[in-house]
Amino acid sequence: MLEKVRVGVIGVGGMGQGHCKRLAGDIQNAELTAVCDVDPDTLQAVSTQYGVPGFSSHGELLSSGKVDAVVIATPHYFHPPIGIDAFDAGMHVLTEKPMAVTIGAAEKFAAKARESKKVFTIMFQKRFSGAFQTAKKLVEEKAIGELYRVSMIATGFRTQRYYDSGAWRATWLHEGGGVIINQASHELDFFTALVGLPSQVCAKVRTRLHRIEVEDFGHCIMEFPNGAVGYLCISTDEAPGTHRIELCGDSGRILIDGNKILLSRLDTPSLKDFALQSDTVWGSPKAQTEEVAIPDGKANHGHVLQNFVNTILGKEELVIDGAVGLTELELGNAIHLSSHIGKAVELPLDRQQVEDHFAQLRRISKPKASISVARETDPQHLQK
Numbered sequence: 001m002l003e004k005v006r007v008g009v010i011g012v013g014g015m016g017q018g019h020c021k022r023l024a025g026d027i028q029n030a031e032l033t034a035v036c037d038v039d040p041d042t043l044q045a046v047s048t049q050y051g052v053p054g055f056s057s058h059g060e061l062l063s064s065g066k067v068d069a070v071v072i073a074t075p076h077y078f079h080p081p082i083g084i085d086a087f088d089a090g091m092h093v094l095t096e097k098p099m100a101v102t103i104g105a106a107e108k109f110a111a112k113a114r115e116s117k118k119v120f121t122i123m124f125q126k127r128f129s130g131a132f133q134t135a136k137k138l139v140e141e142k143a144i145g146e147l148y149r150v151s152m153i154a155t156g157f158r159t160q161r162y163y164d165s166g167a168w169r170a171t172w173l174h175e176g177g178g179v180i181i182n183q184a185s186h187e188l189d190f191f192t193a194l195v196g197l198p199s200q201v202c203a204k205v206r207t208r209l210h211r212i213e214v215e216d217f218g219h220c221i222m223e224f225p226n227g228a229v230g231y232l233c234i235s236t237d238e239a240p241g242t243h244r245i246e247l248c249g250d251s252g253r254i255l256i257d258g259n260k261i262l263l264s265r266l267d268t269p270s271l272k273d274f275a276l277q278s279d280t281v282w283g284s285p286k287a288q289t290e291e292v293a294i295p296d297g298k299a300n301h302g303h304v305l306q307n308f309v310n311t312i313l314g315k316e317e318l319v320i321d322g323a324v325g326l327t328e329l330e331l332g333n334a335i336h337l338s339s340h341i342g343k344a345v346e347l348p349l350d351r352q353q354v355e356d357h358f359a360q361l362r363r364i365s366k367p368k369a370s371i372s373v374a375r376e377t378d379p380q381h382l383q384k
């Protein structure tokens with residue numbers, strides 16, 4: 001049995017360097033033992049900073065004998081092929097989000113993870129937040145009964161400078177989309193973990209503010225298998241950002257506004273029964289609203305890294321099975337596909353149609369006019 005997990009980080013740009021810092025710092029029972037990047041200057045700088053061997057290809061890192069586990073923090077298209085090679089080499093894998101660009105590629109990744117029996121997790125750090133855990137428990141306990149209307153507004157902001165900070169960013173060729181595939185993946189994960197996947201999506205994506213070929217705005221209406229309806233609005237063109245989820249059910253409503261949760265319970269067990277059985281003309285159920293206490297709202301990458309390491313060592317249960325990444329990705333792919341073909345799409349999506357769609361977008365992608373590379377992650381990601 002291992003006493004310490006030797007971890008290699010593959011892709012040591014902005015986010016990867018954040019992971020190196022945590023692994024060399026406050027993550028218990030782990031050791032950063034190797035790094036990999038295709039950019040020679042970045043590789044040299046990070047390998048020197050941490051005094052660990054640097055490899056210019058993930059294959060060399062995997063066969064080096066220096067690591068038991070890897071963290072993949074490359075651009076998204078590389079997550080499945082590198083992850084599959086890592087499982088084949090007997091490694092445990094933590095992948096950055098999104099799991100892949102297309103649902104088909106993500107399914108191959110998840111299948112390999114299952115077959116390998118190694119630990120597989122994904123960096124959805126918001127799942128460790130008090131807001132997520134509390135909201136999920138409320139939904140699982142059916143605190144508001146069967147859902148009949150759900151919505152999420154998840155808007156934020158990015159500068160043009162952010163988009164210009166990497167040749168791969170915001171291109172169909174290298175990133176496979178904009179806000180839907182990248183910034184919103186956390187929110188789509190949060191949302192689908194609460195409400196599941198819709199059966200139909202009718203979406204529009206647009207490029208409203210930035211000089212990029214992919215979308216910085218997207219919205220959609222959704223229908224769920226039980227007949228519930230939903231609305232989503234996502235962007236990187238708004239400040240101050242809004243993170244609001246509203247769930248309306250047969251016996252109440254949950255409002256999640258950032259780190260605050262309001263729960264309204266009706267004084268009747270079923271709104272539907274009340275509507276059909278009440279003999280009053282103007283009657284309406286009364287609601288009691290309370291703010292739900294949230295345990296320690298903080299969540300950061302360190303929680304996911306520590307749980308990954310502890311699971312490998314047999315000290316903890318895995319909190320986030322990497323395969324959960326399939327769900328938000330299927331919704332993201334549905335939003336893209338529906339907008340581009342100009343009509344509603346049914347879920348589960350036709351995998352081949354998704355592949356053909358993204359392949360077509362890669363063919364029409366154009367090189368970016370202005371790039372000034374900065375491998376720098378959001379400073380908030382480095383906070384304790």
Ligand SMILES: NC(=O)c1ccc[n+]([C@@H]2O[C@H](COP(=O)([O-])OP(=O)(O)OC[C@H]3O[C@@H](n4cnc5c(N)ncnc54)[C@H](O)[C@@H]3O)[C@@H](O)[C@H]2O)c1
Nearest residue numbers: 011012013014015037038039073074076096097123166375
């Ligand atoms: N969980 C989060 O909160 C969070 C935050 C930021 C980024 N991310 C994710 O991390 C990933 C990387 O984003 P970033 O902002 O760090 O980008 P970045 O451009 O700063 O870094 C990516 C690095 O990967 C390297 N790279 C590219 N192809 C490679 C390959 N085949 N093998 C090895 N290295 C390779 C690049 O040279 C670069 O140094 C993305 O998938 C992104 O979605 C997650």
